[in-house]
Amino acid sequence: MFKIVDGYIIKKYLGTFGFMLILLSTVVLVIDVQQKIPRIENATALDPKLNLTYFLIHFYPFWIINLVVTFLAILVFISVIYFTSRMANNTEIVAIISSGASFHRFAKPYLLTSLFIALISLMVNHFVLPWANIKKNALEAYTYNQTNKDKILGTAPVSAQLSKTEFIFINSWNKKEYRGYGFVYQKFDKDRKLVYELKANDAYWDPAKKQFVLNSFLEKTINKNDSEKLGNGFELRKNYGQAPEELFPNELLGQNKTTPELIKFIDREKEKGNSNLNAHLNEFHQRTSMPVSIILLTFLALSLSSQKKRGGLGINLAIGISLAFVFVFSFEALKVVSENKIMSPALAMWMPNIIFLPLTFILYIRRANQ
Incomplete structure (x- = not known):
């Protein structure tokens, strides 16, 4: 019986997650294209090859990979809240627990599925995402406003420490x-x-x-x-031993390197005496901390939504989306804090997980003991 329940929950988890993934990608793609059409038209005026069709083929598929990786933990969180809340409202969870399964046993398929997604995310972050970023970043600057575009493609004073x-x-x-x-x-x-x-x-x-x-x-x-x-x-x-993009790196350079390449680059810059590496160190630590967040947020979502509440699915989704915004905002805010050298990159990129871990543990134990 428990194997049937496990399969049912895993199917619900992956099905809801897949639907949310497609929905987010489609909606955000349409909105982003509409917003950036004037800048793409400006790029077309400079080079006729850089038209909307070219961007849809050579930029947006890789941009979507980056988008999905960035919001993967949040998609998992909202997906788990959604399908678990529906199970709770339909008294399915009560029936499973009443059949003799402990809450810990009920949570097993959540753990297995989140581990599966986290491992895939880990491999993508360290090896696939840099390849996608190379393709994306080749055109990314053309979608920026003029000030940010000049930072990547414009003329400015530069310096390098060999x-x-x-x-x-x-x-x-x-x-x-x-x-x-x-x-x-x-x-x-x-x-x-x-x-x-x-x-x-x-x-x-x-x-x-x-x-x-x-x-x-x-x-x-x-x-x-x-x-x-x-x-x-x-x-x-x-x-001088390096190409200009290595000698005068911009903030996108670290995104283009696989993790072994990024480690070598950071070590080489440290040997030179370059201390302005926090943006690249943020990239390095975030590639591992975000997949761990998938497991953490899965159990947080399970703890919040596995009990039937007054207000049902709506209140659970409201709580989930609010926490999701806090989680994403904290990562972005801590990046700025780290780049300003107020906090170490390792601590900054793991801080959301460190904060959410005790909250998740307390809520999970409380729910398991009910």
Whole structure:
């Protein structure tokens, strides 16, 4: 009998979750396309290839993957509240418990299904989502307003720390064309004394040879006796070990890397002495904390909705949606807190789970003992 009940609950869980997933994706897709049509039209004016059809094929499928991953825990939460509340209103849960099953035994299929979804989510977050983000982020900037678009594709001053003693500064760098003006490379000794400086009027990236091409350059070497050796020329090619997107990363770079690649990138930046890594560390920790949230929110939803209440499904959904907004908002707010270096990324990305864990435990035990 219990196997039949398990199968029934798992079918309800996955069926409701699948329906919610399709419903959310469809509704949000339609709303987002309508909102972004003017910006897509602006992109089409710059490049006729970047029309609405192109975005629907090359951007939105990957955007939806990102959307689903972001809201997966919340979809699970609302799905469990919905179908469990209906079971409670139909007295199905009372009948199952009355047949001799404990509440813990009743909760077993919830645990198994949430573990299944969480494991899939874990694999997607660490390996599939970065691939989707590469496709999405190639066009994402064209859907931004002009200010945010310029941060990704526009021209701005950039700098990079190659090591603890080596730095690059460019006064004006175009992030789309990989070309800039006012290039400066400086190297210091262990006493922070300048020992070498290279300046160029303009610089661009040669992707074929993976080198920076410096035009109208002037270099200065400072000897131990403080004498200087000068040199100049029309063109100089330099390889600084990384492509421009790695040297001058934006906030989207971490999203494009699988977790092993992201770990290597973070370690490499730490070796250079770069301390501005919290956005990438947030990405790293969130990839694991969000799948864990699926299990946690499943049991929270079960505890809230498995008993028939006055107000029925409506009150349960109201409570569930309110908690869902709190959960999502807390993640986004804590990202900002972490990026401002007020809290460590690990703590920030696990804080919602840490807060909701005792709440879930108390509600579950109270419900099991009723």
